Amino acid sequence: xxxxxxxxxxxxxxxxxxxxxxxxxxxxxxxxxxxxxxxxxxxxxxxxxxxxxxxxxxxxxxxxxxxxxxxxxxxxxxxxxxxxxxxxxxxxxxxxxxxxxxxxxxxxxxxxxxx
Amino acid sequence: xxxxxxxxxxxxxxxxxxxxxxxxxxxxxxxxxxxxxxxxxxxxxxxxxxxxxxxxxxxxxxxxxxxxxxxxxxxxxxxxxxxxxxxxxxxxxxxxxxxxxxxxxxxxxxxxxxxxx
Numbered sequence: 001x002x003x004x005x006x007x008x009x010x011x012x013x014x015x016x017x018x019x020x021x022x023x024x025x026x027x028x029x030x031x032x033x034x035x036x037x038x039x040x041x042x043x044x045x046x047x048x049x050x051x052x053x054x055x056x057x058x059x060x061x062x063x064x065x066x067x068x069x070x071x072x073x074x075x076x077x078x079x080x081x082x083x084x085x086x087x088x089x090x091x092x093x094x095x096x097x098x099x100x101x102x103x104x105x106x107x108x109x110x111x112x113x114x115x
Numbered sequence: 116x117x118x119x120x121x122x123x124x125x126x127x128x129x130x131x132x133x134x135x136x137x138x139x140x141x142x143x144x145x146x147x148x149x150x151x152x153x154x155x156x157x158x159x160x161x162x163x164x165x166x167x168x169x170x171x172x173x174x175x176x177x178x179x180x181x182x183x184x185x186x187x188x189x190x191x192x193x194x195x196x197x198x199x200x201x202x203x204x205x206x207x208x209x210x211x212x213x214x215x216x217x218x219x220x221x222x223x224x225x226x227x228x229x230x231x232x
Contacts, residue, residue: 009155032219034219034220036223041225041226042225042226043119043205043207043223043224043225043226044158044205044223045223046220046221046222049220089157089158093219095219102148102160102163102173103160103219103221105157105158105159106157107155107156107157108157
């Protein structure tokens with residue numbers, strides 16, 4: 001049973017346009033959400049996060065939106081650049097019990113930004 | 116210098132061999148993790164450790180063991196490697212730095228590509 005779902009395995013966007021990556025979750029105890037970016041032959045790198053007490057967090061070209069009632073979050077990249085081409089992982093954690101702080105990852109979405 | 120390092124970066128071994136993957140960190144974090152990544156399956160947690168005396172099984176611990184030799188070192192062993200353990204393996208760290216607040220944000224090493232023939 002997947003607790004964090006990224007239903008789009010891939011996304012292709014034109015340079016300069018907006019990229020929107022989506023993530024759904026099922027566990028209502030999740031209270032912290034993160035996005036990671038991964039290039040081939042490298043480890044995932046932390047991109048941006050959001051706490052469940054917020055509905056939006058912005059960092060430069062990257063904005064994460066959280067809709068708790070829909071158990072949905074999205075990552076917006078504006079404007080998209082060819083260097084943004086990578087696999088993006090959504091992750092979530094719940095600070096309860098013995099698994100405090102452990103992250104549950106989605107399967108990833110491969111973003112391709114075309115010049 | 117990288118904050119989280121993994122050795123080796125690539126390894127090819129044969130079925131039945133024992134292999135150890137090592138991870139070191141200079142971030143001062145108290146928590147360390149081992150994940151494997153398979154195509155189409157994302158990152159799955161193998162083992163995690165919240166401090167030197169605390170080791171916990173993750174989602175897919177069967178066939179693996181770990182050792183937390185020091186706060187900065189966390190190694191993953193495959194006692195008798197099998198072909199379906201062929202994967203990318205990542206170490207990660209998180210948690211407190213000194214007396215600071217804890218954080219769930221994890222920082223990953225560059226990965227080890229393991230092939231079991």
